[in-house]
Amino acid sequence: MSIDPTDPRSPSRQIADDLRAAIEAKRLAAGDKLPSESELVEQYKTAPQTARKAIALLKNEGLVEGQRGRGVFVVQRPPMIRVGSDRYARHLRNAGKAPFQAEVELMGLTWRQEVLELAEVPAPGWVAEWFGIPAETTVFVRRRRTWIEQTPTQLADSYYELETVAGTRIREEDTGPGGGYARLEERGFRLTRIREELETKMPTPAEVSALQLRPGVPVVHLHRIAFAGDRPVEVFQSVMAGDRHTFAYEFDAPE
Known part of the structure; x- marks a missing residue:
């Protein structure tokens, strides 16, 4: 040429x-x-x-x-992880698989989750807004980092109102078979709706370090709210390496 x-x-x-x-x-x-x-x-x-x-x-x-x-x-690219809406299927939880676990195991990949923090913290403004509570109200947060095939791929924070998770394994390092959503449903919070918003950004220095990102690689911020009826029972934010994830959604066309 x-x-x-x-x-x-x-x-x-x-x-x-x-x-x-x-x-x-x-x-x-x-x-x-x-x-x-x-x-x-x-x-x-x-x-x-x-x-x-x-x-x-x-x-x-x-x-x-x-x-x-x-x-x-x-560059040797790490495995591409599919993130699909079907990962929330109840039959997967009933089989003891959390959403991320179901996706990764379907692809035949090995994974592990590193719990970074389990704590009661003041609710950030956007979290409080979704829960409909005053800003700075104490909530419970699970912070973790997920690894696929020895490569960090995602930082994830899940927020819960204190009464929602009181006495559950969600407050423990290992949430048990089916993950946090299975524990919520055991407590009577049957999930009826999931809302997700995606936003692409350039990473902060801390995100570059935590996810071992190469120069020029963006991150995808995924914001998720899980509802039981009209009640939000989990507010979630993850930061995903932009070169390691693909997103797949299937839904009925609105009338």
Whole structure:
């Protein structure tokens, strides 16, 4: 390929797009070395600075990484985790599987959950708003980090009103078979509706560290409210590595 002077894309973008296409088609597979800067200059008949910018674009997208003294290589991507609406099916809880567990095990992957905090805390404003309680009211929070195949993929916080979880295993490190939702239903809070909102952001430094994110990789914030009838019984927020999750939803079309 040579640079097309009539293309509205910059020369560096044309080169980056061509290399990205090769990566997506697996002509350049994970672990393969990219052509060197001098090889790109020769291949695309371009200037060294242009080749350098093209590689920088791919690095910013998290597709390649430089290794000191060796060159630039295609990144080995971690497993892609499906996040589907069917993970909330009651038959999965009855079989002893929490939503995330059901998704991961269906894909044949190994996982573990690291509990970071179990505590009574003042409700953040957005949590209090969903529960319909005054801001700063004491609520119970479960904070954890989830690992898939030795890679951290998600930070998750679940908030509950104190009376909802009093005396339940939700306050313990291990919530038991079926997870927190199974414990809520045992207590009489039969889940009837789930609301989710997704928001894509660039990560904070703390999120980069906790999820071991490569430069340029965004995160997806998932906000979830679980209802029993009209009552919110869990307010949830997770931060997911944007290059490790795909979302799948199926629902009836509104009248």
